[in-house]
Amino acid sequence: MSARDDVLARIRGALGADPTAPPVPRAYRQHGEYAAGAPELVLQLVDRLEDYRATVVRIGADDDDSIGRAVADALAPREIGQAVTPPGTPREWTGWLADVVVDDGSLDAKALDRIPAVVTGSVVTIAETGTIVLDGGELCGRRAITLVPDTHVCVVRVSDVVQTVPEGLQRVDPVRPLTFISGPSATSDIELDRVEGVHGPRQLVVIVSG
Amino acid sequence: MSTFLGMPGGRTAGTRGPAADPGVGHLTGDRSFPAAAHDALANTQLRRNLAHATSTIRAKRASVVAEVPDWEALRDAGSAIKADTMARLPELLEQLEANVIARGGTVHWARDAAEANRIVTDLVRATGADEVVKVKSMATQEIGLNEALEAAGITAHETDLAELIVQLGHDKPSHILVPAIHRGRAEIREIFAREMPGVDPLLTDEPAVLAAAARTHLREVFLRAKVAVSGANFGVAETGTLTVVESEGNGRMCLTLPDTLITVMGIEKVVPTWRDLEVFLQLLPRSSTGERMNPYTSTWTGVVPGDGPQDFHLVLLDNGRTRALADELGRTALHCIRCSACLNVCPVYERTGGHAYGSVYPGPIGAILSPLLTGLTGGDDPNDSLPYASSLCGACYDVCPVKINIPDMLVQLRAEHTEAHADTHRLPSPEAAAMKAAAWVMADEGRFAKAGRAAAVARHGIRRGKPRIPLPPPLNGWTASRDAPAPAAESFRDWWTRTRGGSS
Structure with missing residues (x-):
């Protein structure tokens, strides 16, 4: 008997003749009090992200040129003039940077390690938990480019901000490679005290626009 | 196979699968709990480290749980989803397998630790690699994968900070979430200064400095690694999606950069639908690290052309789980999502630490899970002593995000142990x-x-x-x-x- 058949037979044997379980009660909140993009949610999101030690830049405008200025303003004090960006981000977002690498999938990990920053969009953001979701698409890029560079500048449009985790998960396609980001890389492994900055990007700059 | 004679609340539903072999992997220590605890209690440094760490995490958890208005409804849903999963386990695993294969992955089944180790070792060998990077994984700790790889000439690099501290310190993990919880910052500094090649000799014991040292140490390894081995927090049957929940980004490195990814997952980690993650992604981070959300959660479904590993293998592991599954109460121990909240609130764990339990699963959940997986002999096997490693205060049940009734299970296992003892001894105890x-x-x-x-x-x-x-x-x-x-x-x-x- 193959291991597969053996394990499945063991499971069926262990469960007995008529395994049943009661229906799952879903009395928890499926939606928050506020609609996507509500000002209350933006305030909550900013509070959560700052709690995680992310840098938040709030701009009222949502045109691509204003976003591009905010990206450059965020990177300038860090003395970063070079960034990689996925093919689907508007060119204006990186228009003020001296050196822009548009990802064509050819850069390997070592090449990415020499690029100090990455500029991407996002697909949905959950305010209550301060969680930004990337889906590996044209706006977010393949996973490696948002991982290896040390600074991640991520654009979150206010209209994509929802309140709760269930609302966030409903808006993404599960078969895409998803990355849920809640602040910069961190660890609690030393005396269960949280410190930021381990293997992922140590700087997370979130530009909340609109 | 011994017959369980029954206790109120404990009933055998079906035929027990075989017990995990305590000789392979790390499900059993070499001493009984009282003997090991006796030594641990004499270690004042250990007690100070544990008291500090567990009190920190208890306060954080309590604060972020209190701000969730529907916490109890989430626990009810989490518990019910797991019960439903167990009842439909064969069909859900077949569905998960079909979806992983449909998306370009390969699925393997392992009856026990030895078989899982053999499968992973063969897969690594086939790539020609002589090293792997590892995401922290309880399943691979349980089966002793690192030792099996080492015996085959393959170096396993643990990349989680706490696992790295344990590996560099030639130590054993003592906590599900933070395997180096028994170490204070000064001890960690000593280990790094001694064991990390090329480390700055002026290294201080600031956590941020130590984390930076780990980053530098592992960076080159991540960038060159061809094969990664991970566990999985959840596997979604409906879509074939695997999930790893982490903090540091070492998980993302392993799941993204290598060409080959091998994921070892206990059969109980499957969940029916994508929607079910909306419950667990709320319960898990708040219960484990006391955060509203952990920094990084990665999900992947089979192979994505041009993004991440192009060769993906999922190894589904039994290793005693079908033994636990046969018991109606014991089955609920398989609901565990490995958050470690029960360890952090346990007055016994806080004083003895995790090593006293012998198994990689310490604390209240370990005191039930380890003997359920390996079986009780009724004799002097170290795991026979674990159901007694509790004052039955019930704090573990109160914090469990999926409402596992650990105290009831401990009582049932004590009864089972007494009966097994009577079966194997001519004279009564x-x-x-x-x-x-x-x-x-x-x-x-x-x-x-x-x-x-x-x-x-x-x-x-x-x-x-x-x-x-x-x-x-x-x-x-x-x-x-x-x-x-x-x-x-x-x-x-x-x-x-x-x-x-x-x-x-």
């Missing part, structure tokens, strides 16, 4: 003999009254909580660590007969 004698006395009114009067006489043998004459074994075992209460001069029954409850 001293405890069983004492209970039998007590039952005989208490079954008859006259005998009980006489026993009460006899106890009043015995009180002269006890002074300030200690017997005047040392008691013979096994009674001295009781009085070694406890006061012997002196019986009252008059039994309650005699007092009642004399005074009518104080009315005369």
Whole structure:
């Protein structure tokens, strides 16, 4: 008997003749009090992200040129003039940077390690938990480019901000490679005290626009 | 196979699968819990480290759980989803397998630790690589994968900070979430200074400095690694999606950069639908690290062309899980999402630490899960002592995000152990003999009254909580660590007969 058949037979044997379980009660909140993009949610999101030690830049405008200025303003004090960006981000977002690498999938990990920053969009953001979701698409890029560079500048449009985790998960396609980001890389492994900055990007700059 | 005779609340539903082999992997220690705990309690540094770490995490958890208005509804849903999963486990695993294959992955099944180790070793060998990077994974700890790879000439680099501290310190993990919880910052600095090649000799014990040292140390390894091995927090049957929940980004590195990814997942980690993650992604981070959300959660479904590993293998592991599954109460131990909240609130764990439990699963959940996976012998096997490593205070049940009734399970396992002991020993244990004698006395009114009067006489043998004459074994075992209460001069029954409850 193959291991597969053996394990499945063991499971069926262990469960007995008529395994049943009661229906799952879903009395928890499926939606928050506020609609996507509500000002209350933006305030909550900013509070959560700052709690995680992310840098938040709030701009009222949502045109691509204003976003591009905010990206450059965020990177300038860090003395970063070079960034990689996925093919689907508007060119204006990186228009003020001296050196822009548009990802064509050819850069390997070592090449990415020499690029100090990455500029991407996002697909949905959950305010209550301060969680930004990337889906590996044209706006977010393949996973490696948002991982290896040390600074991640991520654009979150206010209209994509929802309140709760269930609302966030409903808006993404599960078969895409998803990355849920809640602040910069961190660890609690030393005396269960949280410190930021381990293997992922140590700087997370979130530009909340609109 | 022994037959479980039953206790209120514990019932065998079906045929037990085989127990995990305690000789492979790390499900059993080499000493009983009391013996190991005795040494741990004498280590004041350990107790200070544990008290500090567990009190920090308890406060954080309590604060972020309190701000969730529907926490109890989430726990109810989490518990019910897991119960539903167990009831439909064969079909869900087949569905998960079909979806992983449909998206370009390969699925393997392993009956036990040895088979899983063999599968992973062969897969790594086939790539030609002589090293792998690892995401922290309880399943691979359980089966002793690192040792198996090492025996095959393959170096396994642990990349989680706490796992790295354990690996560099030639130590054993002592906590599900933070395997190096028993180490303070000064000890970690010492380990890094001693074991990390090329580390800055001026390294301080600031956590941020130590984290930066780990980043530098592992960076080159991540960038060159061709093969990664991970566990999985959840596997979604409906879509074939695997999930890893982490903080540092070492998980993302392993799941993204290498060409080949091998994921070892216990069969109980499957969940029916994508929607179910909306429950667990709320329960898990708040219960484990006390954060609203962990920094990084990665999900992937098979192989994505041009993004991440192009060769993906999922190894589904039994290793005693079908043994636990056969028991209606024991089955609920498989609901565990490995958050470690029960460890952090346990008064026993806080004092003894995780090494005393022997198994990679320490604390309250380990005290039930380890013996459920390996079986109880009724003899002196170290895991036989684990169900007694509890005061049954119930704090673990209160914090469990999926409402596993650990105290009830501990009581059932104690009964099972007693019965197994009776089956394997000609003479009853001293405890069983004492209970039998007590039952005989208490079954008859006259005998009980006489026993009460006899106890009043015995009180002269006890002074300030200690017997005047040392008691013979096994009674001295009781009085070694406890006061012997002196019986009252008059039994309650005699007092009642004399005074009518104080009315005369």
